[in-house]
Amino acid sequence: MTVMAALQLAPLSCQGLGLQLAGKRVLHDIHLNLVAGETLAIVGPNGSGKSSLLKVLAGLRPPACGSVQLMGEPLAGMPRRRVAQCLALVEQQADTLDAINVFDAVALGRTPWLSAIAPFSRADRAIVEQALADLDALHLRARLWGALSGGERQRVHIARALAQRPQVLLLDEPTNHLDIQHQLSLLQQVQALQVTTLVALHDLNQALTCDRVAVLDKGRLVALGSPFEVLTPECLLHTFGVHGHYLTDPWDGTRILRFRAP
Amino acid sequence: MISRLSTCIGLAVAALLAALLAGTAIGETGLAPRVVGQVLANQLWQAGYPVDPIDAGIIWNYRLTRTLVAAACGTGLATCGVILQALLRNPLAEPYLLGLSAGASTGAVLVGLLGLGSLALSMSAGAFIGALAAFALVLVLARAAGPGSNNAQVILAGIAGSQLFNALTAFLITKSATAEQARGILFWLLGNLSGVRWPAVWLAVPVALFGLLMCLWHRRALDAFTFGADSAASLGIPVRRTQLLLISCAALVTAVMVSIVGAIGFVGLVIPHALRLLLGPGHSRLLPASALGGALIAADILSRTLISGQVIPVGVVTALLGAPVFALILVSRRGRP
Numbered sequence: 332m333t334v335m336a337a338l339q340l341a342p343l344s345c346q347g348l349g350l351q352l353a354g355k356r357v358l359h360d361i362h363l364n365l366v367a368g369e370t371l372a373i374v375g376p377n378g379s380g381k382s383s384l385l386k387v388l389a390g391l392r393p394p395a396c397g398s399v400q401l402m403g404e405p406l407a408g409m410p411r412r413r414v415a416q417c418l419a420l421v422e423q424q425a426d427t428l429d430a431i432n433v434f435d436a437v438a439l440g441r442t443p444w445l446s447a448i449a450p451f452s453r454a455d456r457a458i459v460e461q462a463l464a465d466l467d468a469l470h471l472r473a474r475l476w477g478a479l480s481g482g483e484r485q486r487v488h489i490a491r492a493l494a495q496r497p498q499v500l501l502l503d504e505p506t507n508h509l510d511i512q513h514q515l516s517l518l519q520q521v522q523a524l525q526v527t528t529l530v531a532l533h534d535l536n537q538a539l540t541c542d543r544v545a546v547l548d549k550g551r552l553v554a555l556g557s558p559f560e561v562l563t564p565e566c567l568l569h570t571f572g573v574h575g576h577y578l579t580d581p582w583d584g585t586r587i588l589r590f591r592a593p
Numbered sequence: 594m595i596s597r598l599s600t601c602i603g604l605a606v607a608a609l610l611a612a613l614l615a616g617t618a619i620g621e622t623g624l625a626p627r628v629v630g631q632v633l634a635n636q637l638w639q640a641g642y643p644v645d646p647i648d649a650g651i652i653w654n655y656r657l658t659r660t661l662v663a664a665a666c667g668t669g670l671a672t673c674g675v676i677l678q679a680l681l682r683n684p685l686a687e688p689y690l691l692g693l694s695a696g697a698s699t700g701a702v703l704v705g706l707l708g709l710g711s712l713a714l715s716m717s718a719g720a721f722i723g724a725l726a727a728f729a730l731v732l733v734l735a736r737a738a739g740p741g742s743n744n745a746q747v748i749l750a751g752i753a754g755s756q757l758f759n760a761l762t763a764f765l766i767t768k769s770a771t772a773e774q775a776r777g778i779l780f781w782l783l784g785n786l787s788g789v790r791w792p793a794v795w796l797a798v799p800v801a802l803f804g805l806l807m808c809l810w811h812r813r814a815l816d817a818f819t820f821g822a823d824s825a826a827s828l829g830i831p832v833r834r835t836q837l838l839l840i841s842c843a844a845l846v847t848a849v850m851v852s853i854v855g856a857i858g859f860v861g862l863v864i865p866h867a868l869r870l871l872l873g874p875g876h877s878r879l880l881p882a883s884a885l886g887g888a889l890i891a892a893d894i895l896s897r898t899l900i901s902g903q904v905i906p907v908g909v910v911t912a913l914l915g916a917p918v919f920a921l922i923l924v925s926r927r928g929r930p
Contacts, residue, residue, distance in 0.1 A: 386823075389827055390826075391823050391826050391827065410831070411826060411829050411830060411831045411832075412829040412831075413829075414829065415827060415828055415829025416829065418827075419827065420827040422823060422824065422827075425820040425821055425823070425824050426820070426821075427682075427819050427820050427821075428682075428684065429819055429869075429874035430869075430870075430873060430874060431819055431873070431874050431875075432873070435873075435874075435875060436819070436820075439816060439817055439819060439820075439828060440828070442813050442814075442816070442817045442828040442829055442830070443828060443829030445813055447809075447810045447811070447812070447813065488820075495828070
């Protein structure tokens with residue numbers, strides 16, 4: 332496969348991406364090509380620009396420089412509706428005071444596919460139910476938003492993103508604020524999805540289970556590759572300021588990271 | 594599904610017609626509904642019933658116009674409340690609290706007093722400009738107060754805006770109006786439906802319907818704002834364009850209603866709230882229900898302003914009825930998520 336063909340196949344890519352917020356440079360010269368079907372983890376310390384990168388890639392913030400391509404097309408010129416039909420974003424803190432029920436909240440994901448005249452069809456209903464089933468949330472369908480736990484809300488948000496039927500899914504720290512059981516099950520559910528996924532993560536051991544890892548440091552992409560090649564002890568010390576070394580779990584032979592303060 | 598929809602529409606039309614009929618029949622002098630029906634039949638279909646020409650004049654030129662304008666105002670203000678509450682993600686947003694009504698009053702008074710009308714600028718146009726200016730001021734203030742304009746900031750900015758524009762209106766009146774003009778303007782500012790005739794109907798009803806149809810067309814966009822503006826954008830809504838369009842629409846509807854009947858509060862706040870509790874937050878049901886509820890309540894309120902044989906300003910009655918209802922909603926929501 333030639334380089335050009337590989338680039339054209341990338342569901343989402345960016346070149347030389349930069350962003351300024353309130354006069355401060357938040358992202359510098361980011362180059363990234365997603366491979367179709369992969370789960371790519373973005374890791375980095377607090378304030379390294381993970382959320383900002385996801386927002387720029389989703390087209391919610393215009394970049395100061397550089398460009399983003401979605402399904403081979405420049406994102407800047409695409410109508411919002413077309414973008415939302417290809418790409419879905421789950422933000423970190425999206426909340427509401429409305430007494431909306433879970434089914435209706437997930438059904439919002441059909442918005443980019445519906446017009447003012449088109450009614451919510453049986454096919455749309457089936458897609459919403461499938462999305463709920465994928466996230467193991469069908470039993471929640473009649474519950475009100477305010478009565479959900481943090482983990483349930485996160486699953487509903489992701490189900491809504493899936494109801495958009497996107498080719499690319501961007502998740503901003505989906506395991507934040509969840510207990511360990513929900514963290515593991517949510518990550519498993521996300522990795523089982525047949526969608527190219529870009530996920531910002533805090534837990535580096537969780538990042539190890541992804542197909543590739545990208546490391547952001549002060550707005551720069553400092554490493555990109557397979558998890559064990561990227562998350563080296565040098566990288567951990569340099570970017571995160573901690574000593575780290577790998578242990579092998581005698582239970583199943585997987586390698587895990589253990590950290591020490593420097 | 595289809596039959597349920599048509600039943601709902603049938604019931605809504607019946608309720609609206611009954612309210613309009615009652616609003617026309619009730620007044621300083623009671624007129625039998627039969628007489629009202631006969632006059633309407635005469636006017637609309639040349640039915641040729643023998644009726645007193647004075648009764649006919651009162652009903653056709655005075656009572657019916659007043660009822661229709663009241664219903665249009667109720668519909669318009671309730672629709673504005675729904676738009677602003679959805680787009681600003683603020684349960685307290687409505688034209689009155691956000692200063693739109695105050696800005697519209699200033700604009701209308703400015704046009705009326707300073708004779709800008711000679712520049713082909715009507716009171717409604719002046720009110721529209723005033724409402725937009727007030728809203729712009731509120732947004733700038735809220736933005737300046739901090740990033741990510743939150744609920745409290747928008748409402749506080751709205752209070753500052755309405756105080757400023759109310760003061761400007763009062764200043765204009767004391768500076769430029771004669772005693773007679775001042776009395777008239779003050780009465781109009783409190784909400785006054787007694788002077789409306791057919792030209793007002795032809796302005797208020799189409800504008801209210803236009804506002805309602807615009808919102809119904811964008812109902813999915815309004816739903817998409819449930820989890821905030823960024824979430825709406827990632828659901829494919831062009832956020833800036835939608836906000837600009839629908840808020841201008843709300844400013845236009847408010848301005849037209851204010852220029853006809855003066856500033857009326859609480860209708861835009863209480864009706865969408867009450868119906869949201871009953872029907873849930875989905876706009877495909879909330880919008881038509883609020884529009885209908887607004888029309889019904891306004892027609893009812895109208896009858897209350899007149900029953901004592903002395904005309905009480907509409908704004909006074911809406912506040913007297915709306916404030917306790919709002920308090921009731923607040924208390925009943927306690928303990929709910």
